[in-house]
Amino acid sequence: MSVLRVIQWATGGVGTEMVTTILDHRPDLQLVGARVYSDAKRGVDVGTLVGRQPIGVEATTDVEEILALDADCVLYAPQFTDIDDVCRLLESGKNVATPSFLFHPRRIAEHDRDRLLAACQKGGATVHGSGLNPGxxxxxxxxxxxxxxxxxxxxxxxxxxxxxxxxxxxxxxxxxxxxxxxxxxxxxxxxxxxxxxxxxxxxxxxxxxxxxxxxxxxxxxxxxxxxxxxxxxxxxxxxxxxxxxxxxxxxxxxxxxxxxxxxxxxxxxxxxxxxxxxxxxxxxxxxxxxxxxxxxxxCLASFSRPASIEEHVRSALVAVALQVVNAVPAVCAAPPGFATMADLPLIRSYTGFGN
Incomplete structure (x- = not known):
């Protein structure tokens, strides 16, 4: 089985669901790094951050450390996007899948579109935006x-x-x-x-x-x-x-x-x-x-079993995260440049029933 190396950028609500999915359900994805924003998370094992066993990967606030990593794809999930950071990721040869922006590159500001496309071409990388709504x-x-x-x-x-x-x-x-x-x-x-x-x-x-x-x-x-x-x-x-x-x-x-x-x-x-x-x-x-x-x-935690309000609220985060995580193989396989929801093949569950 081919394994793709993945970096998690931001470990908030959506980012946490991305990481737990990779650790619990995706043997085809290997988490090799994580970018965080708080000093409290810096240096903490990514597994520990999401309530799992340590995996030997420490989170960092240093963007240069992230850029230096060898990775196939970055799951870019901050609350506020930074075009400069995304361009640097793409230029370094890392594909980017994000729920944070870039749902229709054709209609973003021309300057930003040109910069992102040039970064894709320089790094031979692809960027894809999706999620729930927008998504x-x-x-x-x-x-x-x-x-x-x-x-x-x-x-x-x-x-x-x-x-x-x-x-x-x-x-x-x-x-x-x-x-x-x-x-x-x-x-x-x-x-x-x-x-x-x-x-x-x-x-x-x-x-x-x-x-x-x-x-x-x-x-x-x-x-x-x-x-x-x-x-x-x-x-x-x-x-x-x-x-x-x-x-x-x-x-x-x-x-x-x-x-x-x-x-x-x-x-x-x-x-x-x-x-x-x-x-x-x-x-x-x-x-x-x-x-x-x-x-x-x-979207709910369950329609058939009792569930807490917290579980129901979290279900929407899971939906956002999985629409992007499940797209990673297709994004990595796509030609360099923009890959929109209209361009990629059908994105479906990798795990399914788990059998």
Missing amino acids: NLSGVLPLALSGMSRTIEKLTLQERADWSLWESTEITFDGMWFGRPVEDITATGNDFLAFNSGLFTEQTWFLADALNAGIDEVTVSVEAVPATRDHQIFDHLVQAGTTAGQRWSWAGRRAGEPLVEIETLWTVGGDYPPHWPTPRDGWTMTIEGEPSMQTHFF
Whole structure:
């Protein structure tokens, strides 16, 4: 069996699921390094970091140490991306698979696209971006269902989620600005909101380009709604009157008509505005056309056995991580350059039933 050497870049929620998958289920992947961001993790065995036996690989905060390693692929999973780091990884000959960005390279800033492509060519490496949403649900799944279509008139994906149980409060509050004044919530309100909105804009273009929508533009709108009462979310207090809901829409339009739309209905504390749409929790995709189709996706720890809230919340992290980990062999086998969700072959489970 051919074994691919893998580096884990960032060991947060998603990164931890990537590492445990490799250690527990992937004999075809060998973990040879890990980049971390905190001094508390520096020098700690990667196995120990994820609650497993030591494997003889120590985590490092030193990017130069990572670049010097011999590896086939880097699982790049930080909260905030750094184009310089990714370019250096690619130039060093390491393929990169990431849930953090680059879902549709054709529509990113030209300067960044040119730099990344030049790095791929210099290192003979490939870069691939995927995940959940943006990712599989707004990329792979729509394209798969489109195989049953004669014509498509409109495609929409709605995500409804309450963030109250999401332990990464730095994203919920420092990034998404829940608990801030509603007038602060805009597509460019802070760096994180702008970056996140850019990812969904990119994903809307991806669907439009892949399905020949011929759109002219992607418009972005956001409506922030106030909390009706105080909500305690972990160590943060969302006060009544501050932001407890955000309704975002990214619409790919042709001559003003929306043909491709991704809508997110995000709340904390259980406040849900009565004037918002009321899809089921999770993700609902609708294709109007010939034929018209609708599918609903919901991710849990189990639908048949009792499970804790923590297990249910973690299941989404597993889904994000595995969409990328399972793509590693295909990314390493792809020609140098960009490999999008439309380019790679079907990504499926390596382990399956485990037999």
